Amino acid sequence: MSKPGKSGAVKGRGAVGNQAGRFARDEREAIDDGWPGDDEDTEASAPATVVRPDPARRLISRNQSPDIPFDASINPYRGCEHGCPFCFARPSHSYLDLSPGLDFETRIFYKDNAAAILEAELRKPGYRPTPISLGINTDAYQPVERRLxxxxxxxxxxxxxxxxxxxxxxSRLILRDLDILEAMGAENLVSVAITLTTLDSGLKRILEPRTASPAARLDTIRQLSTARVPTAVMAAPVIPAITDHEMEAVLRAAAEHGAHGAGYVLLRLPWEVKQIFRDWLAAHFPDRAAHVMSLIQQSRGGRDYDAAWGQRLTGTGKFAELIAQRFTLACRKHGLNRGARPALSTKHFRLPPRTGDQLSLL
Incomplete structure (x- = not known):
């Protein structure tokens, strides 16, 4: 891999700018006014994280997309300090009148009443359990989770x-909750996927600035698997000419550390993410930016992104087909996705007695 450039990069952050969201009425653009010292503004180059409560009125979201393998999800946070420039959730900050750029990774909102709202929803008359996916939009174990x-x-x-x-x-922080995960795993109530985008620590630092190292993620897979928590690896996103050459190595390493299954997603660039990723490429890989975008467009019907169901996760065209073939062969070689695993169980669901309930007296 050639040495990346660094023009415009913000230390410890993924996005290289704070462009306006698609709903903003005004746009701001930084210019060089010629006065000395502006480029030494450390606050501007390394913005601090601001965390605020965001009380929820409801917690469980329902999904009707035919190409997503879950019906219900919970997102404890809005925004994500991990700072991945390719994150498909970035455009959601536009709804808050904030930038999908640096704001997304420095303005974090948390649902401080999540547990109480979840209990109320689970106790609604007629509620029928279906497996809930936790932390889909943004990582449920991002850094602020350690204290919140x-x-x-x-x-x-x-x-x-x-x-x-x-x-x-x-995040390796998931191991903090191994006591819960191990107990739930014994009753087929939980499964985990660890995203492993790259095995290159140097690339990880600029691609996923505030995430666990590749070695730490592999060790997390090992510890979860040892505790009999069903654990898969997500080789995602596959980025043409940046990470795609690592697919076989990623899957092999995950299998060696105990992963039972695997999945992948070809890089998605919806809405404002297109420009955020282009800016990241220009800052870190100016030598190959045009080639990367060419391969992406070849896999997205000539555009930066195609949101059509059934192909938005894997793309189309020769390059996308090659990625799919390589993934299938690597999984077969390393024993991943061998046979269908049983669906998570809903038969154990119950309403535990609360203080004041008559059942609590028995």
Missing amino acids: RVTRDILEVLQAYRHPVSLITK
Whole structure:
């Protein structure tokens, strides 16, 4: 891999700018006014994270997309400090009148009443359990979770109700909750996917600035698997001419550390993410930016992105077909996705007695 450039990069952050969202009425653009010292403004080059409560009126979201393998999800956070420039959730900050750029990774909102709202929803008359996917839009184990513990609170409720849940994360912090995950795993109530985008630590630092190292993620797979928590690896996103050459190595390493299954997603660039990723390429890989975008467009019907169901996750065309073939062969070689795993169980679901309930007296 050639050495990336660094023009415009913000240390410790993924986005290289703070462009306006698509709903903004005004746009701001930084210019060089010629006065000395402007380029030494450390606050501007390394913006701090601001965390604010975002009380929820409801917690469980329902999904009707035919190409997404879950019906219900919970997102404890809006925004994500991990700072991945390709994150498909970035455009959601536009709804908050904030930038999908640096604002997305520095203005974090958390659902401080998540556990209480979840309990109320699970206790609604007629509620029927279906596996809940936790942390789909943004990582449920991003850095602020260490002190806020919103995800931990949610898991404690799901464990008490014996409700099935799946999680996907790039963080080693999930091991903090191994006591809950191991107990739920024994009743087929939980599954985990660890996203492993690259094995290159140098690339990880600029591609996923505030995430766990590749070695730490592999060790997380090992510890979860050892505890009999069903654990898969997500080789995602596959970025043409940046990470695609690593697919076989990523899958091999994950299998060697105990992963039972695998999946992949070809890079998605919806809405404002298109420009955020282009700016990241220009800052870090100016030598190959045009080639990367050419391969992406070849896989997206000549555009930066095609949102059509059934192909938005894997793309179309020769390059996309080659990625799919390589993935299938690597999984077969390393024993991944060998046979269908049983669906998470809903038969154990129950309403635990609360203080004041007559059942609590028995």
